[in-house]
Amino acid sequence: MTPRKQIAKTIKDYNHFLLTSHINPDGDAIGSMLGLGHLLNRMGKTFTFYNQSGLPERFSWLNLPAKMHTRIPLQEYEWAIILDCGDGDRLGENLGTFLDTDKSINIDHHYGNPEFGRYNWVEPHRSSVGEMIALLAQDLGMELNGDMAKSLYLAMVTDTGSFSYSNTGAETFSIASEIIKGGLDLDSFNSHLYQQWSLNKVHLHGLAMKHANLYCQDRVGLIKIPAELMQQTGTNPEDCEGVVNYVRSIKGVKVAISLREDSENKIKMSLRSWGEVDVNAIAHSLGGGGHHNAAGGTFYMSMQEAEGLVLEKIEQHLDSGPEDRNWAQVT
Ligand code: 5GP
Ligand code: MN
Numbered sequence: 001m002t003p004r005k006q007i008a009k010t011i012k013d014y015n016h017f018l019l020t021s022h023i024n025p026d027g028d029a030i031g032s033m034l035g036l037g038h039l040l041n042r043m044g045k046t047f048t049f050y051n052q053s054g055l056p057e058r059f060s061w062l063n064l065p066a067k068m069h070t071r072i073p074l075q076e077y078e079w080a081i082i083l084d085c086g087d088g089d090r091l092g093e094n095l096g097t098f099l100d101t102d103k104s105i106n107i108d109h110h111y112g113n114p115e116f117g118r119y120n121w122v123e124p125h126r127s128s129v130g131e132m133i134a135l136l137a138q139d140l141g142m143e144l145n146g147d148m149a150k151s152l153y154l155a156m157v158t159d160t161g162s163f164s165y166s167n168t169g170a171e172t173f174s175i176a177s178e179i180i181k182g183g184l185d186l187d188s189f190n191s192h193l194y195q196q197w198s199l200n201k202v203h204l205h206g207l208a209m210k211h212a213n214l215y216c217q218d219r220v221g222l223i224k225i226p227a228e229l230m231q232q233t234g235t236n237p238e239d240c241e242g243v244v245n246y247v248r249s250i251k252g253v254k255v256a257i258s259l260r261e262d263s264e265n266k267i268k269m270s271l272r273s274w275g276e277v278d279v280n281a282i283a284h285s286l287g288g289g290g291h292h293n294a295a296g297g298t299f300y301m302s303m304q305e306a307e308g309l310v311l312e313k314i315e316q317h318l319d320s321g322p323e324d325r326n327w328a329q330v331t
Contacts, residue, residue, distance in 0.1 A: 003121035004132075007105055008139045010079060010119065011040070017047040018077040021129075022090040025051055027158025029084045030059050031151045032107070032129035036081065037065040038148035039137050048073045052092030056238055061192045062154065063147045072098055079103050082117065084129040086110025087289050107132055109167075110291065111280060124291075127165075127172040130155020134175045144175065145182030150189065153179050157193070161245075165293055166275070204233040205243060212247050216315050219254045221247025226303060227261040237262050244270040255279060255314050259299075259306055267299040267306040282317050286310065 001009070011017075019036055021029035033049060040047045047066060054070045072095060080099050085091055086108055091099075106117035109126040126132050130152040134144055137152075144152065156176060160168045163176070180186070204225070212223040225240050240260050248256035256272040269286070271279035272294050279295040286309065288297015299306040 014078040018080040021083040028128040028155040031155025034151035128159035144178040149179040201239040204235040221253040225260040
């Protein structure tokens, strides 16, 4: 039996689940978790949500089918379902040791997922885990509508950069099409997702953009957000979401980097690329990970040191890989 079928069967056969996703959850982590929660509700199952970082403010407009615990909940469960987590370290404090891997289901789309569960449904070509939960819902005979569909749409639209990245497949569009047929109000959805900014956030992005720079013969764009900039504009790390895309849009840029200073000597890195450049490999060599065109990681050093290190790695990668030859085909 394929893992996908095995997971559908397990969901039918059991009643109590623990649902979790990676720390600092993005739209896919939250959307797939909420979507699966709504799916379980429809089947009359019980479940508990856990995410160490909680629900980010920018997703607070979604209907939660259960309370989001930020401490490992003590409720009994028969199966833990871990979503969008390609790396055990990203589960959050102690969860890796707390989980009984024999009672764990791992649903993910990251290359190199260590397949830590009893059942591991890992498909790196999928746009998002939300897409995979939508397929699961269809396997279980459900229509893609209501709050379940809204959550899954969030997962797909955020992990594909509004259906623009190369991870957007034909099936991503057909699921989106089913969700629209199921009655999703796009106008309201998009205003919730995209019309959330504060003026302070606009100022933060403006100031960060002003100091963006190019390196490595203009093939690499870098944008930095020192803690001071967040203090100055009255913003927080969540407000920095998406800044990396500004340098990714510059003509000729193959790799875009953002470095955000979360606290002293803790720098969050985001990497983005177009086409052949494998930023997952670069992030991996720096202790992080992700996808071919979108990856990240954390440095425990100063901003200046992190900048030097990431630029050095990227230069090595660009000068050794086949990207230069392939680049002409993908622009
Ligand atoms: P972002 O730059 O938006 O934080 O992350 C982009 C992608 O990289 C995410 O989908 C996530 O899978 C991955 N990613 C980000 N940070 C880390 C990290 O510290 N470790 C690993 N393994 N992956 C990360
Ligand atoms: Mn994802």
